[in-house]
Structures are given as C-alpha cells and as structure tokens.
Amino acid sequence: MANIKDVAHYANVSVTTVSRVLNGHPYVTKEKREAVEEAIEALHYRQNMNAIHLSKGKTRLLGVVIPFVDHPYFSLLLNGMSKEALNQEHTLVLIQTNYDAMKEMEALEMLKYKQIDGLIIASRSNTWDVVEDYTEFGPIVVCEDRRSDVVSSVSIRHYDAFYEGMQHLIEKGHQKIGFCIARKEGTNSQLRYQAFRDALFTIQAGYKEEWIFSNCLSIEDGERVVEAYQLLEEKPTALLVTSDQVAAGIRMECQKRNIAVPDELAILGFDNHAIARALDLSTIELPLHEVGRKLVTSALDGNKTIYTQYGFSLIERGSV
Incomplete structure (x- = not known):
C-alpha cells in the first residue's frame, strides 16, 4: 500500500507539498497540485485516517457501555445514539457488560489510554468513586439521575x-x-x-x-x-x-x-x-430515542458537565 512518501516521490515534490494538497492548502501551484493528484490516482493512495485522528488527539470514537444489546429498552437507546453519532461523524464502540463490573472497567481503561474520545454508560455496575476517578481522562456521561461536578447525566424521571x-x-x-x-x-x-x-x-x-x-x-x-x-x-x-x-x-x-x-x-x-x-x-x-441522541451530544460537549432529564407519557389501553 502506497504511503505519502511514495506519492511525493512519484510526483517529484516534497512530502510537505503532498500534505498541503491533501489538506486543501491554497498555496500550492496548479502544476504541483495536478502532479500530486495524478500520483494519488496512479498509486491508489488512501489517507490513514487513524494516523490523522491520532495526530489531532482525537479518534472520533465514542465508547458505549451497555448491559444487553438485544433488550428493547437498550436497543431503543442505542438507536438514538447511533443516529446522532452518525450525524456527528463519530463511530460507536460497544462494550456489552451483562452487568459485569470488570467489563465496565475495560471501557474505562479504553478512555484512559485514549482509545476512545468519550464514554457513555447506559447502565452502571461500578461505584461512583470508581467512575469519577476516570473523568480526568475524558468526558463520561451516564444514563441515570446523578448530579455531579465531573460526570454528565442524561436520564428519564x-x-x-x-x-x-x-x-x-x-x-x-x-x-x-x-x-x-x-x-x-x-x-x-x-x-x-x-x-x-x-x-x-x-x-x-x-x-x-x-x-x-x-x-x-x-x-x-x-x-x-x-x-x-x-x-x-x-x-x-x-x-x-x-x-x-x-x-x-x-x-x-x-x-x-x-x-x-x-x-x-x-x-x-x-x-x-x-x-x-x-x-x-x-x-x-x-x-428513549431522544435520550440516546442527547447522551451522544453530551459526550461530545466535553467542555462542560450537563444534567438533563426527560419526561414520559401514560398510554391507556386495555390491560388495566
């Protein structure tokens, strides 16, 4: 697979020039831009998006701790989260726990080691002191009623x-x-x-x-x-x-x-x-769909702690 140096060599330009073309920099001559574009097409060059995200300190990945993916309550939450993540050009990384606290710890460790940009906990297993200790590594949002200075909360009443x-x-x-x-x-x-x-x-x-x-x-x-x-x-x-x-x-x-x-x-x-x-x-x-969307936007707004609650509606049918 061709890399940026291969493109520069093929186009007979510097790596810096290739980088400028890839990033839409205006100060590149027409001849050099066309040479780079021809090299990219000839070599079938594709940018390494992981490297780009890491260089910017972002993975564009959000972790989601969820006990079950096949339960309607959580699948509706997840549906809202996935649509908002797509809208925000992020990808969800699902960590199914079955309420195993150690599985949840694995997700917290992913946040610590910058494998994800933020973490959403749809249903928590660990104690609060454990969760709050990890907020120094990135934003954490929980789907429960919790007023905290460091953890955002999105929940239903x-x-x-x-x-x-x-x-x-x-x-x-x-x-x-x-x-x-x-x-x-x-x-x-x-x-x-x-x-x-x-x-x-x-x-x-x-x-x-x-x-x-x-x-x-x-x-x-x-x-x-x-x-x-x-x-x-x-x-x-x-x-x-x-x-x-x-x-x-x-x-x-x-x-x-x-x-x-x-x-x-x-x-x-x-x-x-x-x-x-x-x-x-x-x-x-x-x-639940709206709650899911809000969980994602809250995780991406890591500069402040958010507290949001949603209401509900009684639907009367024939079983009462």
Whole structure:
C-alpha cells in the first residue's frame, strides 16, 4: 500500500507539498497540485485516517457501555445514539457488560489510554468513586439521575414515571400491587422502588416481598412471573412492569392459564414498544430515542458537565 512518501516521490515534490494538497492548502501551484493528484490516482493512495485522528488527539470514537444489546429498552437507546453519532461523524464502540463490573472497567481503561474520545454508560455496575476517578481522562456521561461536578447525566424521571403508574393503578381501584424489575441494584431501580413504596403509603397499603419479581428482562421472564404468581396464597391484583417485553410475556401466559386481564390481574408496562400496541397493553412511554441522541451530544460537549432529564407519557389501553 502506497504511503505519502511514495506519492511525493512519484510526483517529484516534497512530502510537505503532498500534505498541503491533501489538506486543501491554497498555496500550492496548479502544476504541483495536478502532479500530486495524478500520483494519488496512479498509486491508489488512501489517507490513514487513524494516523490523522491520532495526530489531532482525537479518534472520533465514542465508547458505549451497555448491559444487553438485544433488550428493547437498550436497543431503543442505542438507536438514538447511533443516529446522532452518525450525524456527528463519530463511530460507536460497544462494550456489552451483562452487568459485569470488570467489563465496565475495560471501557474505562479504553478512555484512559485514549482509545476512545468519550464514554457513555447506559447502565452502571461500578461505584461512583470508581467512575469519577476516570473523568480526568475524558468526558463520561451516564444514563441515570446523578448530579455531579465531573460526570454528565442524561436520564428519564424514573421516580415520577413509576409513581404516576402506581397512581393510575390506585385510581383504578387497586391496593394489592406488585412490580417486576430487571435488577434491584442501580440508581434507576432504587428510584422505582422508592416510588412504589411512596405511592402505597399514600393509601396506607402494604405489600409483600413475594409480589416483587426481579431479574425480569424478557418474554420468558414474564411467563415465569405468572407461574410464580399462581403459587401465591395472597395475590396482587395488579402488576407494574418495567419492560413491555416482560408485560407481554405476562399477558400471553395469563391467556394460556385463563387468568382474566384486567379483571383478575391488571398489567401496566413501560417503554411503549410495538409489542405493547399489538397486545393492547397499557404502558408508560419513554422517549428513549431522544435520550440516546442527547447522551451522544453530551459526550461530545466535553467542555462542560450537563444534567438533563426527560419526561414520559401514560398510554391507556386495555390491560388495566
């Protein structure tokens, strides 16, 4: 493969002249510019973009820490991120962690060694002190509610969204309410849990720990929830489910087991995924595409720390 010295030799000019032509420098004679362009075509020369980016101190790469790429919540986030990255002429480097803190550390080390220009953490596994220690090496943006002097935050008002979902179920006459969640750890999960308890407190209603179903990510997990639900001596009359995929699994399994929705069990999902529309699931719509785009612009605006929150919309259908 030809390099810049080969082009200079072929055109009988200096390397500096070739560089000026490549960079559109105006002070090059017509004869020399044409000689360089002829050499480039004859030698099939292509610029080494990696070398150019490194010489400028930029890779035009953004790291994205994401637990799963095939989960609708994260895939919608990722869709927004990828479109904005393309618009900004950057490329995303995906680091799938499955919530493994060591995998997340690998991404932080990539930032440290300048393999990426910035890092977006869609769902965090490491502690805050670990993450904040790496901000000296480049911008870090998290997709959770966090006010920090050094880490930017782009999130949805998860507490408010969950609280409104609870209030909707309560207004429909439910007091025995359970919920399904991906994991009990994490900032967003804790906010949802707090909203759950606060809403029940307003009506002086209690709950049972067995009404809280964790590790719920897929349709199959929804089926598992219904199986566990049927074994309960005292059952909730409604479930608030943090994923439409899980809610869909619950609804379909209820149909198989002749559990009437919403008369016996009301279901309220999250995301407003296409499957929610198909199965007539009430849900809370989250602007994940917009959040994804904002995560990218915040990572690229490394000169300041940004704090942004997005709202939500309750979509009423036939499952509540």
